[in-house]
Amino acid sequence: MKTPASPFLIGVLLVGCATTQPVSSWQRTGDPIVDGKAAIEHGPKRDRVLWEYRTAVVAMRRGQFAEAKPLLDDALVTLGGIYGPDKDARRARSYFSAEAKKTFIGEPYERVMAYYYRAILYWIDGEVDNARACFRSAQIMDSDAENKTYSSDYVLLDYLDGLATAKMGGDASDALKRAAAEARLSRPPECDPKANVFFFVEFGNGPRKYATGEYAEQLRFLPGNSIVRSVRIRVDNQTLRADPYDDLTFQATTRGGRVMDHILANKAVFKSATDTAGNAAIISGAILAGQQGRHSVADEVGVGLLAAGVVSKIFSAVTTPAADTRAWDNLPQYLSFASIRLPPGTHSVTVEFLDAGGNPLANLTSTVAINVSEPARDTVIFVSDKNQ
């Protein structure tokens, strides 16, 4: 029977507090930097770092380094201050809240890249010691692998740590030795502290995240891909080759199990158990309640079991074991590096991205003029197959 209060209750339901907005509460323009900044400003706070990551790398590929800096700085403040109790993280661990409710800082390979890109920006600004600090922090982000063989095993991070140290007159031998030992794809070039032009090279599409398992509770990675296998750089009459030294898919997939994976597995067990228990209670309750006459003890027990079963099913339904698949989705697959000594002045640089057969991909070849103005300050060129 419809009561007079019903319309009021429906009204209350619909009017709810409007603090939580739909995910997309901003106008998309199609420009990734404008949209990224809008997402940072108006999107959920928990996704702020994710958008800062994505937007910063687009800005760098456009050569808008001043745009990228504050985005990465803000992201790194969150990343560096994530210690201790965190309400969102606690909620993400609870049975009834999804992992994706936590503040996004990314998996270790994503955290590494935030420091890596910031290091490039510091080097561009001539702050080699701060660049080195970022390479070191990046390597620390990769240090907590389950299998220690894969702990802090980025070739370029150690190599660039060594190069920066050598440029500042320090002893780079340990870092360079580690870099050589870690080299799996190819060995980085000889460290030349007197080089003054540096090419930070990246290409391909990085790994993607997806969730699998009965309740999507297991985080997995789709391998990245790249038709580009290396880069050839022609400067004046010299030719440099930048082979891949680090592979982000390798880094994403060798981290091992997360603590959060165990928590999600427990959530999945709870969801499954409460569902099964609910089914059993509802079926048993229905049988008991249906076989006896009204107001019998079995009838009351049956109704009780039915109610318990429904409650158990509700608990099961609201348990959210799904893994967080938010990802820094515009990362490259491979990282590389090259360096050269050039005299002050303007130089023409041609960058060719080579396929597996060593043939240049015509649509990616570009020639730019670089100005080596001060011998005291390095010239840093950021090369990406997604440069715009």
Next chain:
Amino acid sequence: MAILTGCASSGVKNPSGIGVTEMRADEKGFVAGTGVESQDLVAVTDKMSRSILDTPQIKSAHNPPVVVLDPVVNETRFPINKDMFLTRIRVLLNSKSFGKVQFLARDRMAALEKERDLKRSGQVTSSSDPNVVEFKGADFFLTGKLQSLTTRNSRGTSDYVLYSFQLVDARTSAIVWEDFAEIKKQGLEDAAYR
């Protein structure tokens, strides 16, 4: 029904925001990491400036020694504006030492040379002979180094930072004063991030 109609802001952390909290620079804030923070800067530079003033070369000097700042070397894993350390030491010494030590504005040399050249060319007035070299040379260099050790495993992250500073005699290269401070911090992020 009352449960179901609850305010949706229960899903939002601090929906009303948090007011600005003014804190002392030497106070540990509620936003903290294991890196170099303002309370470390204050503690380290306070200690160093007190220590420098106790140095016989400064304390017993007949004429205020002239000091030039040489940039601090950052060997830690933390990108920082390292000049802040020497800036704060310089300001503390200038404000508390009552002229016992004098610093040169070497970071302003370009502007100073330009002004001198304007005076020499007669484009601006000069209260003394602009052709006489009056830029002072240094008696001492004040410099420092920041180094760190980091451990990170399933039980958390530990960062130890060693802050060392030196006063180097510009004539002899002798280190006439040296002191250090060390700070170790540890933290463990929520399991949701591990």
